[in-house]
Amino acid sequence: MNKKITINEIAKSANVSKTTVSRFLNKKYENMSEATKTKIEETIKSYGYQPNRQAQTLKTNSSLTIGISVADLSNLYTSRLLKGISQAVLDTNYQLLIMDADNHIERELSNLQMLLNENVDGIILQPLSHLPAQYQLLTERNLPVIQVDRYVEPFTFPAVVSDNFQKSLEIADLIQAKSYEQVIVIANKISGISSRMNRFDGLSNALFDTSIAVTLIEIDLDDAWQTHLTSLIQKNIRSAIFALNGQVLWEVVRYLQTKHIQYPDDVGLIGYDDDNFADLIQPGISVIKQEPLQIGQSAADQLLSNLQNNAPLSIENMRIPATIELRESI
Structure with a gap:
């Protein structure tokens, strides 16, 4: 159909007022019956009508x-x-x-x-x-x-x-239940990012009165974090790594593989995973699954x-x- 259909023609064909059609197009359904909504919707579809966005913007000041x-x-x-x-x-x-x-x-x-x-x-x-x-x-x-x-x-x-602080409290309980002596937290820059601060604070607060050491390593552009991580793992204590987001988790996995450091034998590993890949490799990785x-x-x-x-x-x-x-x- 070459002729451009107007809102007036939609209203006439649906046997309703132009105002009613306009309210329908703007999703204002108050006091509008289901029958009227269905009639307007079917009429719009039959004509292939597309509302003039610029006109709507001018009219509604939106x-x-x-x-x-x-x-x-x-x-x-x-x-x-x-x-x-x-x-x-x-x-x-x-x-x-x-x-x-x-x-x-x-x-x-x-x-x-x-x-x-x-x-x-x-x-x-x-x-x-x-x-x-x-x-x-x-x-x-x-x-x-x-x-x-x-x-x-x-x-x-x-x-x-997400309930970041609460989940880190639960991770702290898990760390204690598994008899780890040290937790190494790996993260991007924490300062100023509420989600990361809450995750770290939840864990460190929960373990404050225990004998379990909590060490934070922030990943920078260089590889210094890798050397630091290796030195901590090599200590003769039972250690777990907690990666504070999905990107960091996979950076850690990649590094552990290159150094032939095995989890869970050499180190425990848990982290955030928002791409649903953690169960696709073996051994499977324990994760906190968010709901983005x-x-x-x-x-x-x-x-x-x-x-x-x-x-x-x-x-x-x-x-x-x-x-x-x-x-x-x-």
Whole structure:
């Protein structure tokens, strides 16, 4: 059909008002019967009607876009997080504008400013810093913001995260039950990243009054961490490694294999795994399995509820439980 169909023609064919069709297109279904919704939907499909996005934006004073700022787009956790967000907005009129900070604070600030310049209706943020001052440009705008995976302190925006501290408490219990004498924590930079700080604090706090030593090794660009790790493992004490995210876990596995260090014989091993590969190698690796799909979807659902229904955003921290999957590595 070459002729461009208008909203007036959709309304006439469905035998409803233009206002009713407009409300349907904007997902405002209050006081609209299921029969009316079905009739409009079937009419739109039969005509192959596509709403004029620019006209909708002008009329509603809304860009119908949600901005997303992530720490590292190459991370598999982030891919699943974004999948959850996209699933939540799939049946809405909203489009996603995704920005990658690539783990650089300056780039994150530039990306956020760009999202504001694009007049996005709301932002989902995976912050690189835990300091509220870093995000003053967001607090100065009356714009709904929801954090995912991490959060600033004190809470400035609502957040949807894993139960990191609680899971590390459970790992500490496991370490004690398995009679390990030392835990070597391997992580990217911890300072400023709430998820990593909570994981380390949960473990170290739980083991503080025990005889079990806790040593933190932060992975840098050089290989010094590998030498440090080897020296600790070679001590004549029963040791376990706790990798604080999936990327670090596989860096550790790769290094142990190159040095012919066997787990669980030479060292115990447990870590976070968000790509579901830990059960594909032998011996199987014990992991904490997060729910990035659910985290992303929950955050997007909250933001959409605010944007579509004016539902208030309460400043709180929603924790999505992770699962410990025990295998032969520890």
